[in-house]
Amino acid sequence: MDPISTLFLDTDQPASRIVRAMAAIGSATASQLVQATGLARSTVSTLLTELRETGVVIELDSRSTGFGRPSQLLSLNPARGRCAGVLLGLGEIRISVCDLTHSVLSDVWLPINLDYSPEEAARAVRKSLEQQCDTLGIRISDLLGVGLAISAPLSFEGKVLNGDVLPTWNGVDIASVFAAELDCPIHAENESHCGALAEMTWGAAMGEKNFILFKFDLGVGGAIVLDGAVHRGTFGNAAEFGHLVLDPRGELCRCGSRGCLTLSVGAFHLLRKAEEFTGHPVSIDEFIEHARAGHIGYRRLVEDAADIAGWGMGLTATILNPPLFVIAGKLAMVGDFFVERLQKSFERHTLPQMEVQGKGRPRFVVGKFLGNDDTVMGAVALVLHQHGKVTASHEGG
């Protein structure tokens, strides 16, 4: 194995801590690495010299801090160490190969039939990855790992739990299925959890140790980040915000409960309503375009959805009292009025008492990755952080 990969995957060595910190930050000065790793300045300095000599670390241009001599910006050698992020979506699979500086080297979208099996998905991903790796002059086994973003919760054992989008994958050990096809480490995680990883690594939540991400897309999902780690819950399905039961006598949801939040807020529901009033099917991108343009029916649907979603966020804040909400998913593209409306509804549905300190309200920010970038970049971040609790080594030969 490539030395950089070896270093990256061995978590105990001080040099690995530097490599992993650089992978997460992108580019960094020696001082930043001291801070990020908690290692002594002298240790970092010695190791950086070694890492430069072996070609693992390269020097970028210098950064002036305004005081003294400029700090040397360092980066991992992009020629060394690659990883892939895979989004297993609804009727499509997206596969991105990135280097350790998180530059996207290749990016492929595969259409696939709606009710594809995990095995079909694994074969399709292998085929595409082989082609992509060929073009890049590497093999799949050279990859640091493949991160899988799944549109369903995963148990700690890596089994897919019943989700909206992939109900037939129920109970499947997804990393094992892919490990039979791909000769490199596999990390799997729920797509919203991947989204939170992307936002905290490169997006709107950089440097934030505590936040809650609400993702408003075809369905509604999310993630809870506490002290820098995604809170998965005991059985791996925390933060299922789409299935907050808001009306116990309401419409039956696919999950088996009644009156789930997603039934009023998920774009699946909004598109159906749009079709009712326009008389023809509307895609999510068309829907967002109309709502952005201020077309009154679409806008009203978004506002009504925001009113309900703000209630769910209020419940979440009454329970967790977070400092920050990150609003992600395609619905966040409709414009500022969505977040404003969310925030207004939130205020009516959570404890007014937080105001005692004057500063007691959580901030609302729109995510950086609003399309499907969040998930695929999150899957890459998953490999970089080795965050996934769900890892299978290659067993298929």
Added chain:
Amino acid sequence: MDPISTLFLDTDQPASRIVRAMAAIGSATASQLVQATGLARSTVSTLLTELRETGVVIELDSRSTGFGRPSQLLSLNPARGRCAGVLLGLGEIRISVCDLTHSVLSDVWLPINLDYSPEEAARAVRKSLEQQCDTLGIRISDLLGVGLAISAPLSFEGKVLNGDVLPTWNGVDIASVFAAELDCPIHAENESHCGALAEMTWGAAMGEKNFILFKFDLGVGGAIVLDGAVHRGTFGNAAEFGHLVLDPRGELCRCGSRGCLTLSVGAFHLLRKAEEFTGHPVSIDEFIEHARAGHIGYRRLVEDAADIAGWGMGLTATILNPPLFVIAGKLAMVGDFFVERLQKSFERHTLPQMEVQGKGRPRFVVGKFLGNDDTVMGAVALVLHQHGKVTASHEGG
């Protein structure tokens, strides 16, 4: 200061770690102390010899493990080091003095007018504590600390946030008010958080690192314990389960929101309903007696409350996916049918998908401390764990 107090309060020394571990566990073998402190076996052994010689630690009877020679059970010397727990309740204040083995040495209930000020409370507590300490032959300044359990959320800065029971205390820095009267360290915490500390130290959640406590009493409160620590949230008011907004068009709550859970589940509400159908006022103890005896109207009120409470617990589980719920508060004394009904409603209001793994449901257990013992013992645990983020040293002279 007494050597044991000095050791107890100095958190950096290895000996302090042993003393604090023993304070939390009660009595322990050397092996248990190795496990609890993470110190080397030889270090623990050497320190225990020193602590025995100075009289800080005493030997209890031996415990046979069935293999080899019996392990010596050790305990802190109960004659050394005392602390007090204070519950600032509705119309009454309870003050308990305990030793480090958490035996209650004295326990006093003070009636006080309903809208007492923090200063009045501090004076009343000082007067009673002086008498109690006199009887025990010590002074207030000999106490390791006083834990205050408050019926309202507290900010990290120690300011009382707007609560149900003590609205006039809003914004008061409660530890400072008491520090002006009491010549020892003061730790303050929300009463439900104290309850969780009591349950995890000596009660139904001993050894549990993750659980959610719902307290059903005159109001509804609770605590979230993640990885062994109470999750306070950013501004100190997480786990305000009583103020989950279940009906945005419902009755106005004292907190300023509408349709809060406590309006259907809090015993305040249940007692009002009981008065409506009986035609005369009913105390909470009478209410519980009637419901326990199976009197149909009371029982029906409890069942209706459990149906709503189970919904709130379902929302909490959809967000946090906990392994364990601890049911506390006086309402849990009405009998098994309350918890059964809670659990049944819970099942209807959270994700059915958890069943995928067969074991995917959180356990429900009834707390050990159902009266006010939870809070006052929690306040003691607060001092023992030095858990309170809110500490004021004596400033009043």
